[in-house]
Amino acid sequence: MDIQHSELTAVAIVALAALACGVIMTRLRQPAIVGYILAGVVLGPSGLKLISNRDAVSTLAEFGVLMLLFVIGIELELRRFIQGWKVAVVTTLIQIAGSVGTALALRHLLGWSFGLSMVLGFAVAVSSTAVVIKMLESSGDLDKPVGRTVIGILIAQDMAVVPMMLFLGSMERKGIMPIDVAKVVFSVAFLAGLFWLLVRKQVRLPVTNKLAKSGELGPLTALAWCFGAAALSGLMDLSPAYGAFLAGVVIGNSTQRETILKSAEPVQSVLLMVFFLSIGLLLDFSFIWKHLGQVMTLLLMVTLFKTVLNIAALRLLRQDWRLSFVAGVALAQIGEFSFLLAEVGKAAKLITGAETKLVVAVAVLSLILSPLWLLAMRRLHAVAETGALSLRDLLSHAFVHEARIAQKLIRRRSGNKDA
Numbered sequence: 001m002d003i004q005h006s007e008l009t010a011v012a013i014v015a016l017a018a019l020a021c022g023v024i025m026t027r028l029r030q031p032a033i034v035g036y037i038l039a040g041v042v043l044g045p046s047g048l049k050l051i052s053n054r055d056a057v058s059t060l061a062e063f064g065v066l067m068l069l070f071v072i073g074i075e076l077e078l079r080r081f082i083q084g085w086k087v088a089v090v091t092t093l094i095q096i097a098g099s100v101g102t103a104l105a106l107r108h109l110l111g112w113s114f115g116l117s118m119v120l121g122f123a124v125a126v127s128s129t130a131v132v133i134k135m136l137e138s139s140g141d142l143d144k145p146v147g148r149t150v151i152g153i154l155i156a157q158d159m160a161v162v163p164m165m166l167f168l169g170s171m172e173r174k175g176i177m178p179i180d181v182a183k184v185v186f187s188v189a190f191l192a193g194l195f196w197l198l199v200r201k202q203v204r205l206p207v208t209n210k211l212a213k214s215g216e217l218g219p220l221t222a223l224a225w226c227f228g229a230a231a232l233s234g235l236m237d238l239s240p241a242y243g244a245f246l247a248g249v250v251i252g253n254s255t256q257r258e259t260i261l262k263s264a265e266p267v268q269s270v271l272l273m274v275f276f277l278s279i280g281l282l283l284d285f286s287f288i289w290k291h292l293g294q295v296m297t298l299l300l301m302v303t304l305f306k307t308v309l310n311i312a313a314l315r316l317l318r319q320d321w322r323l324s325f326v327a328g329v330a331l332a333q334i335g336e337f338s339f340l341l342a343e344v345g346k347a348a349k350l351i352t353g354a355e356t357k358l359v360v361a362v363a364v365l366s367l368i369l370s371p372l373w374l375l376a377m378r379r380l381h382a383v384a385e386t387g388a389l390s391l392r393d394l395l396s397h398a399f400v401h402e403a404r405i406a407q408k409l410i411r412r413r414s415g416n417k418d419a
Helices: 002-027 032-043 055-075 078-083 085-105 114-125 129-139 145-173 178-200 208-213 217-235 240-252 257-282 285-290 292-316 321-330 337-347 353-385 391-398 400-418
Strands: none
Touching (some): 032 353, 078 145, 085 114, 085 145, 085 292, 114 292, 129 145, 145 321, 145 337, 178 240, 285 353
16 A cells, blocks of 8 residues: 555656646646656656656657657648648758767767667757747747748648658668568658649548547547557558557647647647657666767757758748748757657667667756757847847857846855955
């Protein structure tokens, strides 16, 4: 009885901590998911050790990934996406090629294995859909051209995750088999054909409408579509995430779209909280402290590299400077699917446990710092447009408020010492 009570108490504390951290981040105008990650860090093995076994939440976290892709598919407006598909797809291909190519080029210089180079290249290429959407909502850019462009790129990245996972899984056999190529080609071709059909005609799903409107059966209907399609995709030896995304796309272009999306929201919120909480549990502070120089250097390299690569890709596609800058900075973090790619790489024995911790550490820190990076770059861009000539003027005008606070703290500290 005592054990059961202690487990229930731990679950209650975890839920309250996640809620509290989410509320604090929201008050600070940051994505709530950053708070969930911090809650996992505080409660996990690197913090209070309230949750010492991550396996207890890993299954729910995997369900959270499926629900995330399912809802992304529902919210995908095909007609709007197809209008800007060239920019989205070409930018994503440039991001993947640039990230993988750079990782392979740095392989011998930094002593990385081929497997780590591939996993890290794929992981760096994808951005965080959840974080970026929240940041664009906070800045009021979500419904503007820059927001539509960014959303298109995020969707293209999410769709590219499935071929990446299939590719990494095939590398376990020391070579890509024809069947692996066939799977990737089939998944892309089927998705393109489905898009073509759904753009031409909106579908009506039998029975689903009545079930989705039921207060009790509505959430279960959404779960049945998501996990049913994921299971079917898994039985076909494809990624379950691919099936969940396809189910979302079909529902998103049906007459039951709004009803099912509303029913899925409560379940999605809980599962996504568990998913990002589990990401925080993965963070190993002892590993970060031991390899602090390597982690921080890689974090800086990734952030700067992704920013420059994104801006260059959009400018190459003749997007205007402001759109390219805001979109490039907003997409500069490593996304939530990088953790999934790292797990696939670890399962395929492409990376070691220590290398997995490195990828996780850089990805978590990238997610947490992403809103601050966007805020800083927006300020620098705004000051630069006013005609600041030197780097000193640029920094002093962009961070004048923070500089004043720092000066006050220094004066107080010196005054206390004199007293």
